[in-house]
Amino acid sequence: MAPAGTVLPEHAAEPAHRDGNVLRWLAAYTASLIGDGVYFVALGWSAQKAGGPTEVGLVMAAGALPRALLMLGGGVLADRLDPRRVLLGSDALRCLLVLSVAAGIALTAPALWILVALALVFGAVDALFVPAIGALPPRITSPDQLARVTGMRSLSVRLSQIAGPPIGGLAMGVGGTAAAFTVAGLLFALSLPLLLTVRMRPLAAHGEERSEPGTMWQDLVDGLRYIRRHRLIGPLAVSGAVCELGLISTLHVGLVLLNAERGWGPSGYGWIVSGFGAGAAAGATLFTVAGRLPRAGLVMTGTLFVCSTGAAAVALVPALWLAVVLAAVTGLSAGVFGTLNNALIQTAADPVYLGRVTSVVMLTMVGLAPLSYPLVGAAIGTWGAAPVFTGCGAFAGLGAVIALASGAVRRAELPRRPVSPLGQVI
Numbered sequence: 001m002a003p004a005g006t007v008l009p010e011h012a013a014e015p016a017h018r019d020g021n022v023l024r025w026l027a028a029y030t031a032s033l034i035g036d037g038v039y040f041v042a043l044g045w046s047a048q049k050a051g052g053p054t055e056v057g058l059v060m061a062a063g064a065l066p067r068a069l070l071m072l073g074g075g076v077l078a079d080r081l082d083p084r085r086v087l088l089g090s091d092a093l094r095c096l097l098v099l100s101v102a103a104g105i106a107l108t109a110p111a112l113w114i115l116v117a118l119a120l121v122f123g124a125v126d127a128l129f130v131p132a133i134g135a136l137p138p139r140i141t142s143p144d145q146l147a148r149v150t151g152m153r154s155l156s157v158r159l160s161q162i163a164g165p166p167i168g169g170l171a172m173g174v175g176g177t178a179a180a181f182t183v184a185g186l187l188f189a190l191s192l193p194l195l196l197t198v199r200m201r202p203l204a205a206h207g208e209e210r211s212e213p214g215t216m217w218q219d220l221v222d223g224l225r226y227i228r229r230h231r232l233i234g235p236l237a238v239s240g241a242v243c244e245l246g247l248i249s250t251l252h253v254g255l256v257l258l259n260a261e262r263g264w265g266p267s268g269y270g271w272i273v274s275g276f277g278a279g280a281a282a283g284a285t286l287f288t289v290a291g292r293l294p295r296a297g298l299v300m301t302g303t304l305f306v307c308s309t310g311a312a313a314v315a316l317v318p319a320l321w322l323a324v325v326l327a328a329v330t331g332l333s334a335g336v337f338g339t340l341n342n343a344l345i346q347t348a349a350d351p352v353y354l355g356r357v358t359s360v361v362m363l364t365m366v367g368l369a370p371l372s373y374p375l376v377g378a379a380i381g382t383w384g385a386a387p388v389f390t391g392c393g394a395f396a397g398l399g400a401v402i403a404l405a406s407g408a409v410r411r412a413e414l415p416r417r418p419v420s421p422l423g424q425v426i
Helices: 020-050 053-080 083-107 112-135 143-196 216-229 233-262 265-290 296-313 320-348 351-383 385-404
Strands: none
Touching (some): 020 083, 020 112, 053 216, 083 112, 112 351, 233 265, 233 351, 233 385, 296 320
């Protein structure tokens, strides 16, 4: 096996799900994501002990603000520096930060100002981590494997959502919040040696004309100009942003209020969310196994239509079991759409812009979409769930219209595995 830090050959010998290099990256990413889940449990519980519901909201919002404000700058850094180094640095910072707070809490009760400071710094470091993780997959596998890697990454996210909170709760039950923060820090630490063993693939530029490297601001403006002018990435980014703005608030806030309105209770909410998660996991598994779907642009657009329609219809059905089925279909469609959208963007983007492209795509999800939570909550309180779900689904459907209006999206295909003159897959 080649030593860590060496360069991979141009074409990987193994599919991504059998490639040790990809699997080491995936294990590191999964450990870090589970650490995130444990950290948020510990942070929220510590804030509740230090104050009350208002303080919990303050602490959690404190982490979201720098993440949103600094995300684009994190994308510039991921492009200017080696994204693996950015990942190593950000995970190391998160590890030291969380373990330091764990030691402090073990000695004394958590003060609210310490938790706010922790959330602010952690959110700022996350603004570096997210663009770098998005820029790394094309550097560890070949273009024809990106859809499979994206599916594997989605499965990792689902696993972390299932495992993180229970691990955090167990750690808190055994040793309190200090133990939960310690477990989160150790999970971040676990990802570091795995990332160190990941080997990088050289990337050739696509040949687009671009400015010479300048200041951070100039590089940011150059990246935004690149996205706007790109015939495929521009429509994909806009359609994905419209979809996220339309659907995230209904999935996070709307479902809670819908269950209260229908009297399905917490168990009903759990069934619907589980249905959506199972569908999304199935969509990710499809790409992990198959690796590629033909007519990717059209399939992506079609699944976005289905996803938008299913999300709107969840609030229209009278029975819980129908809502669960619709949630599963919506999750499956969302999983396929998200994987295809991400894979098409990564295969089309010039390598020197990958970090900035990722930061723009992720900014909508982690920065802008949550701003609609209060609006959707107030709207459901005024008009009820059905009209608001229908309106949000229709808005998300505009993303499919935007994608379908682009000839580049309609013709978009994922790369195939290269074939030798003898007809063998390389």
